[in-house]
Amino acid sequence: MRIASLWQLVRRDLGRTRGALVTSGFGIAAGTAALIFFLALGLGVRAVLLGEVFPIDQVELEPPKGRDPGILGLLLGGDVAPGIPDAAVARLGRVPGVTGVYPKLRFAFPSSARGGKEIFGYDVGTSELVGDGIDPALVRGETFKEAFADPLDHAGAPCRDDATCGHDQYCERPADRDAGVCSDPVPALVSRYLVEIFDKSIAPAHNLPPVGESLVARAQGVTFTLRLGESLLGRAKSGSPRTVRVRVVGVSRRAIDLGITLPLAVVRRWDREFAGDAADRYSSAIVQVGEPDASSAVLAEGAALGLTPTDTRARDVSVLIAGVTGLLTLIAAVILLVSASNIAYTFRVLVTERRAEIALYRAVGATAGDVRAWMLALAAVVGVVGGAAGLLVARLAALAADVAAARKLPDFPFKPASFFLFPWWLGALGLGFAALFAVVGAFGPARRAAKVEPAAALQGS
């Protein structure tokens, strides 16, 4: 049968059987709305949690923790802290699916910081500051107010102290050397997590203004001093404490959660100055994968190298979200199944009522396949229309839920503007499922319609 003829038959049916079909379509719409709503919620929450809180497109591997040295070990000096050598980094880079390996180097020395007058009106300080160094390539593509690179790549004039350098520069000079070079403040990145913690917890407690998403703009030019080799807890075993200048240039999800992240070369230089050999072995390595599935191979290779993932929460959260979304989707599927049985009933009645009409069409040339196609096409259209209505309802319900969440839920770290994600394929999936369930429901009645005996039906028996 021609598509135009099929559509003509379906269009006529939509007009004359509107009531029954709307009732059937309502069930499909409800099921589709529930399905899409729950899936969009799962996707939205997953995007926030796995995209920003626990990124799943990367695995951070670290060496095993150092052994407990005991009292004697503490007195005599413990083992050298384990680290990741360059060879291991290269091996990880050869794992299939890996798009890049970016080693990190932690501060292997005590440090503290003070600054923030530009934002808060007065300096605030931290008696202990942790930090790490990353390869600037890891944040390539992210936009910062200033370049995230070792300032000594463009070192200034020789200097003996900060006073001999230009405005805003400092003299980068290890204490045991007579001369240094003038340097711009070292660029630093902070994590969104740190910003969230500051905004939601620290700022209210200290009556400070939140920095929020506008941190980059507001912190432009915010320079603070970093005391190297000395903190409240003590001094570095080698080198002499000194002060450098650091400037926050941006927020990045690659930055350490609680602390500051600097260019790798800077931290390596400082680690050598204050911790000697520690600078030769990386404290961890971020392995980026093209597909989340590739992370299994990375974990296996890491295990072979004696490395363990720093954080398995991404995997745990992923499983949890998948489980909850699966459960909710199951509920939606049950609704769709019920609506499919409703469709089945409606079409059974429809076929019974239309035996004579079906028989007449058979008499004038319709094949059994034409009759079956007619019924299934009608069901598919009911499904698609019901599905479209369901999609609309899901979008409206999501909008209402987001508005309610914005008004009723208290602020919390990473609270998203929307808890839902509606990629284009979700709409297609909703329509597809709606049509599928409607067609499945109508399949039995359609077969029955195709088997109508024309002679008997036309004689009214």
Add this chain to the structure above:
Amino acid sequence: MVCIDGLTKLYGEGPARRAALDNVSLSIDAGELLAVLGPSGSGKSTLLGIVGGLDRDYQGRVTVFGEDLRALGDRALSRLRGDRIGFVFQAFHLLPHLTVLDNVLAPALFTANDPALRPRALALLERLGLAERALDTPARLSGGQRQRVAIARALLRRPALLLCDEPTGNLDAETGARTIDLFRELHREGGLTIVAVTHEERLAAAATRTLHLRDGRFT
């Protein structure tokens, strides 16, 4: 055109089983206007349904246009019905939700796209005196008009064989007479082969051949 050999059709199960047609043989030539007469329950409509390929549950052999109907697949049989056979029923079987024109065009839904069918439908309605009722629904027509719409529908695809089941059964005497005249006209003008089962003697009078069926057998 139609060859029936040893046709038996049984209804019912077990002790209630009975023969609607009992070893019937018949040959119909092209151009005949055959009237099959018989009382109700004699097997007339059953015979027509089998010849038209609407019922394939029978014993014996039935060939129409040289095709053994039972040997044809559903698609081929449907094509044969659509292309070469027209049906006129006692109950008209018009679709109440469609206009007169759309009822006449119903067979066009199951053929390849043929732009000539719509003008032909309008021409048929014109000829049968229903041109002005083309956009009415069947509910607004009289019995005779409905039967003419059914005839127009049966003739739309220029069938070679027209099968009529009690075509005047639901019509008053005057309308029935006009319908019989119409069949006679169609037969004379186009050489259409018409098989009409009826208990109406007037239709038999217009036929080129008359057969009587009683208890499933020709008498």
